[in-house]
Amino acid sequence: MSLRIVVTVKYVPDATGDRHFADDLTVDRDDVDGLLSELDEYAVEQALQIAEDADDAEVTVLTVGPEDAKDALRKALSMGADKAIHVEDEDLHGTDVIGTSLVLAKAIEKAGYDLVISGMASTDGTAGVVPALLAERLGVPQVTLLSEVSVEDGIVSGRRDGDAASEQLEASLPAVVSVTDQSGEARYPSFKGIMAAKKKPVQAWDLSDLDIDAGEVGLEGSCTKVDAVAARPARTAGTIVKDEGEGGKQLAEFLASQKFI
Amino acid sequence: MAEVLVYVDHAGGVVRKPTLELLTLARRIGEPVAVALGAGGADTAATLAEHGAVRVLTHDAAEYADYLVVPKVDALQAAYEAVSPAAVLVPSSAEGKEIAARLALRIGSGVITDAIDVEASEEGPVATQSVFAASFTTTSRVIKGTPVITVKPNSAAVEAAPAAGAVEALNVSFSQKATGTKVTSRTPRESTGRPELTEAAIVVSGGRGVNGAENFAIIEALADSLGAAVGASRAAVDAGWYPHTNQVGQTGKSVSPQLYIASGISGAIQHRAGMQTSKTIVAINKDAEAPIFDLVDYGVVGDLFDVVPQLTEEINTRKG
Numbered sequence: 001m002s003l004r005i006v007v008t009v010k011y012v013p014d015a016t017g018d019r020h021f022a023d024d025l026t027v028d029r030d031d032v033d034g035l036l037s038e039l040d041e042y043a044v045e046q047a048l049q050i051a052e053d054a055d056d057a058e059v060t061v062l063t064v065g066p067e068d069a070k071d072a073l074r075k076a077l078s079m080g081a082d083k084a085i086h087v088e089d090e091d092l093h094g095t096d097v098i099g100t101s102l103v104l105a106k107a108i109e110k111a112g113y114d115l116v117i118s119g120m121a122s123t124d125g126t127a128g129v130v131p132a133l134l135a136e137r138l139g140v141p142q143v144t145l146l147s148e149v150s151v152e153d154g155i156v157s158g159r160r161d162g163d164a165a166s167e168q169l170e171a172s173l174p175a176v177v178s179v180t181d182q183s184g185e186a187r188y189p190s191f192k193g194i195m196a197a198k199k200k201p202v203q204a205w206d207l208s209d210l211d212i213d214a215g216e217v218g219l220e221g222s223c224t225k226v227d228a229v230a231a232r233p234a235r236t237a238g239t240i241v242k243d244e245g246e247g248g249k250q251l252a253e254f255l256a257s258q259k260f261i
Numbered sequence: 262m263a264e265v266l267v268y269v270d271h272a273g274g275v276v277r278k279p280t281l282e283l284l285t286l287a288r289r290i291g292e293p294v295a296v297a298l299g300a301g302g303a304d305t306a307a308t309l310a311e312h313g314a315v316r317v318l319t320h321d322a323a324e325y326a327d328y329l330v331v332p333k334v335d336a337l338q339a340a341y342e343a344v345s346p347a348a349v350l351v352p353s354s355a356e357g358k359e360i361a362a363r364l365a366l367r368i369g370s371g372v373i374t375d376a377i378d379v380e381a382s383e384e385g386p387v388a389t390q391s392v393f394a395a396s397f398t399t400t401s402r403v404i405k406g407t408p409v410i411t412v413k414p415n416s417a418a419v420e421a422a423p424a425a426g427a428v429e430a431l432n433v434s435f436s437q438k439a440t441g442t443k444v445t446s447r448t449p450r451e452s453t454g455r456p457e458l459t460e461a462a463i464v465v466s467g468g469r470g471v472n473g474a475e476n477f478a479i480i481e482a483l484a485d486s487l488g489a490a491v492g493a494s495r496a497a498v499d500a501g502w503y504p505h506t507n508q509v510g511q512t513g514k515s516v517s518p519q520l521y522i523a524s525g526i527s528g529a530i531q532h533r534a535g536m537q538t539s540k541t542i543v544a545i546n547k548d549a550e551a552p553i554f555d556l557v558d559y560g561v562v563g564d565l566f567d568v569v570p571q572l573t574e575e576i577n578t579r580k581g
């Protein structure tokens with residue numbers, strides 16, 4: 001039986017660009033260049049490696065996002081994923097993590113899966129909770145924040161490097177995994193991969209395909225509300241000195257003046 | 262007065278500082294009721310009482326150590342049902358966020374992660390977050406169910422506020438899913454004797470400019486002269502010069518100390534994401550154009566191999 005892997009990937013505004021909010025206080029995804037979240041490239045990489053090691057496996061990449069999110073899927077396909085699902089619906093605008101996890105979970109169930117692999121966090125929202133929410137919704141084990149992962153005989157195992165300890169984890173499939181940026185560099189798409197990706201299928205689903213009411217998602221269905229957004233005031237320009245042999249002492253003087261010494 | 266659930270992060274009964282900060286925030290909203298799970302839970306009571314916990318709910322079972330996350334969600338849900346709190350506050354560790362999110366989903370609530378402040382308001386608790394690599398500050402609220410909010414370390418002062426802190430046994434029955442993910446082995450981190458990175462008042466970090474694992478000794482010497490924690494950029498971590506647990510930034514730790522000293526770090530957006538909210542920022546870099554200098558209160562353009570040892574020596578001399 002083939003191993004069905006679904007990788008959740010998010011299309012995010014480029015962190016090195018000018019990220020900002022739209023008038024309705026949602027993340028502006030129209031005016032800013034976007035890309036496949038770098039942290040989700042690690043998820044795609046681990047999915048491809050697990051698939052390569054399996055006798056028979058299929059990697060599906062799944063995104064919930066606006067029209068342009070296709071770019072993220074295309075990138076993942078050119079890395080080597082087999083097919084893609086794009087969930088897009090006007091009513092999704094402004095969905096929070098609880099709503100996003102609902103849409104992803106429904107889509108994952110509809111697609112069919114043995115293993116879900118997510119990134120450790122999205123680079124825009126940075127909550128790092130969607131994988132745990134998917135496990136809760138799907139009713140399967142969560143094996144998250146792994147810096148090493150492998151699948152053998154229907155068991156997923158991996159290492160979770162936490163603050164207090166490093167843990168070795170194990171669970172039976174089906175399961176939800178998330179991987180960190182310590183799990184291994186993601187491959188670059190090859191020319192061949194980029195060409196092949198153009199022919200790979202991208203399925204489009206909307207909320208009605210997933211039997212989700214508009215009221216459960218979007219700004220309307222959101223369980224949280226942003227009241228205000230303010231640009232962080234620019235830090236006042238500091239003192240900058242050039243080291244002419246006394247730089248360390250001058251710095252000590254500054255630290256003393258601020259009562260750190 | 263309404264009660265507020267506070268999830269206690271502790272190591273064998275020793276309460277970690279971020280939990281005490283949560284008690285300060287919880288007292289703005291109502292009376293803190295602490296939930297301390299696992300071995301040593303009851304030993305936390307004295308400290309929690311000193312900082313405002315009116316009750317301390319405890320429960321110990323092997324499941325907390327042997328299985329990932331879900332047993333703790335089951336217990337926090339049991340506490341939620343027993344207390345009917347006005348809000349649930351959880352420390353923003355990787356695990357804390359996962360517990361909080363799953364609880365929120367179960368109880369039909371919204372969740373806010375990584376708050377840096379929480380205030381009471383007529384419309385419920387208002388959480389402040391710092392987003393997009395700390396370039397924006399937002400305030401938001403949970404508008405469905407009981408607010409579940411995770412709070413970052415160093416978000417509030419630890420305050421003494423003596424309360425009863427009565428220990429009560431929590432009744433927990435684990436869900437079928439609790440034993441889904443087995444922890445087959447655990448290697449505790451060795452303590453360096455230095456302060457915890459996310460809790461430290463001063464953080465001294467080194468980057469690619471440190472140029473070698475052995476050279477991190479000069480960063481550590483500076484840190485020790487100030488009683489500081491040691492941080493590293495991802496470039497230094499990826500090069501294998503310093504452990505990943507010390508990485509500061511988007512995919513490492515996010516720190517907000519009184520003083521942050523960056524040596525040989527350029528100041529990429531992903532690094533800034535983890536340190537930009539520090540109160541005072543100091544940098545040493547030989548490139549006057551390095552973006553880190555846009556953030557500093559005091560910067561030295563120079564070679565860190567000259568400046569850092571001189572600084573360390575001067576600090577040690579001044580301390581006598």
Ligand SMILES: Cc1cc2nc3c(=O)[nH]c(=O)nc-3n(C[C@H](O)[C@H](O)[C@H](O)COP(=O)(O)OP(=O)(O)OC[C@H]3O[C@@H](n4cnc5c(N)ncnc54)[C@H](O)[C@@H]3O)c2cc1C
Pocket residue numbers: 038039123467468469470471493494495496497508509510511512513514524525526527528529530531532535545546547548551563564565566
């Ligand atoms: C998804 C993603 C997540 C990331 N997460 C993180 C993260 O969590 N943390 C993080 O730090 N980075 C992160 N990065 C990487 C980040 O983009 C930078 O590559 C990294 O921060 C660079 O580290 P650095 O400043 O040490 O190295 P460099 O950018 O190479 O800078 C080295 C600096 O040292 C100076 N220098 C060299 N020699 C000396 C000397 N002798 N004396 C004084 N100065 C000297 C140089 O002038 C230079 O400015 C992430 C990137 C991505 C894409």
Ligand SMILES: Nc1ncnc2c1ncn2[C@@H]1O[C@H](COP(=O)(O)O)[C@@H](O)[C@H]1O
Pocket residue numbers: 008009010011037039040043062063064065097100104117118119120121122123125126127128129130131
């Ligand atoms: N809109 C989305 N579409 C697909 N995957 C997502 C989406 N949002 C979050 N994810 C996945 O969940 C992970 C954690 O996201 P977050 O909890 O938002 O930080 C990401 O790395 C993705 O794998």
